Amino acid sequence: MASLFYSLIDQTREFLHVTETLVPSVGEYLKKEISNHVAGWTEDEETKKLKLAILKTFFNVECCVSGTHSMDLVALAPFGEYTVLPGLDCTFSGGYQGLTDRIMSSLPEDVMVFNKPVKTIHWTGSFQEAAFPGETFPVLVECEDGSCFPAHHVIVTVPLGFLKEHLDTFFDPPLPAEKAEAIRKIGFGTNNKIFLEFEEPFWEPDCELIQVVWEDTSPLEDVAPALQDAWFKKLIGFLVLPSFSSVHVLCGFIAGLESEFMETLSDEEVLRSLTQVLRRITGNPRLPAPRSVLRTRWHSAPYTRGSYSYVAVGSTGDDLDLLAQPLPAEGASAQLQVLFAGEATHRTFYSTTHGALLSGWREADRLINLWDLQVQQPQPRL
Template sequence: MEGSGGSGPRVLVVGAGLAALGAAQRLRAAGHLHLLEARARAGGRICTRPFGSGLAELGAHWIHGPSEGNPVFRLASCYGLLGPSAAEEENQQVEAGGHPLLPSVTYGSSGKVLSPELVNSTRAIFSDLLDSTHVFLHADGLPAPSVGQYLRAEIARLAPTWEGDENTKQLRLAILNACFKLECCISGTHSMDLVALGPFREYTTLPGLDCTFPGGYSSLPDRMLSALPKGTVLLNKPVRTISWQGSFREDGDMEKEFPVRVECEDGDSFLADHVIVTVPLGFLKERHQDFFQPPLPERKAEAIRCLGFGTNNKIFLEFEQPFWDPDYQLLEVVWEDESPLAEPSTDLEANWFKKLIGFVVIQPPEQYGHVLCGFIAGKESEYMETLSDAEVLSTLTRVLRTLTGNPQLPAPRSILRSRWHSAPYTRGSYSYVAIGSSGEDIDVLAQPLPEDASDPRPLQVLFAGEATHRTFYSTTHGALLSGWREAERLNDLYGATEPPCPTP
């Protein structure tokens, strides 16, 4: 495999995120290979930035389920990018169910720490209800179209049976409402009412205690990039149009015909036998109609329309001194007057910050300084992107003073945040299976073009990225596997069967 020359087919990859780099890593059939990346950096939705005295992950944060079944974990281990605890056998066997297990404290909006017993017993109710959704996978009749509607109906049924006075019951509802917000962050959606109930449990969680990269998540794509021949990845090269089913020739070579031409926004164009498209679903939703010529088949366009793609942003705050107890790694937030059984506020300007689930304490402080990372999803998260750093910092200072009951709490000294919705080549964070869609739409999105298997020029346009993996959508490991999958499709087509390199 070479960046610019060699015998064999010409392959272009649109993007240079984990799916694209995974495809390049495994692609043995290509003679010419180029990755066209719109931004000035590789890595896609993996984005590590300096902050405080260390690093901040603006995109992917944890390896979810770091165990032998996770290719990102295996590759990172192979490259020596993980800390010693990630390799411990017992950590690889923990069933976290997709939720990072962190010692936590829960602040109520009245300025007091809430009873851990009440918080934990309420979270157990929510967890049990979430677990009960697995019975609806492939079921004929559903009690509700969405996860949110099902959970709320169950909560309404259970609430009258709870013990305690009215205040305790209201507090339990408020904690459950906070659980919904956390689930929105995990699912990358504005509301669990948008997430389809039937296919919800098709998403598969892997065992393992979620871990981070000591040198930053970007150390993984950086390492993969360094293994590619110089010149393979072209940065600042946004693609305008992918023309397929064509007969394109290069000037001066009338012999060879190519079915694919990729035109970039700077006027450059590239001819290829195959193109692997790894752009995010959010970009496809906005641009697919003018991005492909001829347009995508209706079935694929419909899958793009129906699948969900939401925003989950992070807000990093650096403090001179910590106000939190060093034993806690997660500061959770509960607005005590809220309930999942009440209509949520639609006044984003007044209430956007209430969608924050709380703050993860970035560890260890000796390496990173005193840094909190807040998580916020949905329309509120998108509204937050429109505000200035000063407005966000001022609002969150007020929120933290309210939660801690300390009106003198010093303001953070610096702020850094992600803006995935306004990023033009991303338009959000990751995919979910929305009402009106199913896992079959993910498979349709992953299908190469042309659809006709008897076409003499097969696999002209291939699709990879987290939104094309039926059971690991929304994850880095889903993205990596999808890139490997499409590389193997081309390897199989050309009979390139020698073992892949590197092998995790």
């Protein structure tokens, strides 16, 4: 079933330069092809049901990868534009702050300002700053606490989910209609991690992944049970993290509306539900409960409102490029007032850390090139 599923995923990437697709989404294409395969299966009904249940698990895995509730929401035609970076995933010791600390290490200590949530970015203006008498600035960054920062340029790197929620108030004047429409059309979903810590491992020493298959589920059925009864069935399983200092941790992944519902539960409720799941899949009703749980809550977080972007049905890679374009539009008299970076602005590496990093370098280069040109221009003689 894994070979079948991933061969079909490979096929979905072949529609990149096709002028018209028979179905709009990756999910609909996968289901159509799977239906064709099912028609040729010759096993007994129980075996067929189990094969479909396994395929449903792979659909859930792909939802986690794409950060979407359903593959029916992911556009088919541009799906092949996403590029997988070669090599292994890199885990930063000490977390992501290791990356930002490294970036900041070359900067003077007093240039970074923290805990200043931004309320509105005012652009195409003429703002003054007491420290620079006689100079005007086209941009004013207004913070939630009332403080303001005038600037020549601002690079906006907030997640797409935040932009979607605050589109009407975050920019003054409002964004051009086509850029605002791109923000609305690009998909942005939730993929959360749930870490479970155990006193002792119940898995084999060489186990790396515990994958969960729920019988009586199928990608060809659109039955949606109540979230409170079955949210955990969207969980794709658990990654076994490397043990250290006698710490034994499983990391579960869950995407979509079920993931967002999980965020509304207490730690105790999550722990209780997942303990029952683990007892069921191991067949051990006395399996000790995890001693602690830690989880992400990307959808609830006010400055993210989700995890990362995908190209949704109704959008294309052109929308990501449009989101990345600076303001005012080219040809306007004021240069590069508002620039945009972040994973949702990278056409081929969206949803990734390297996409976010590269987009930041892209906008930094844009400003460097602008100022280099201005420095190189001959100065008027007195």
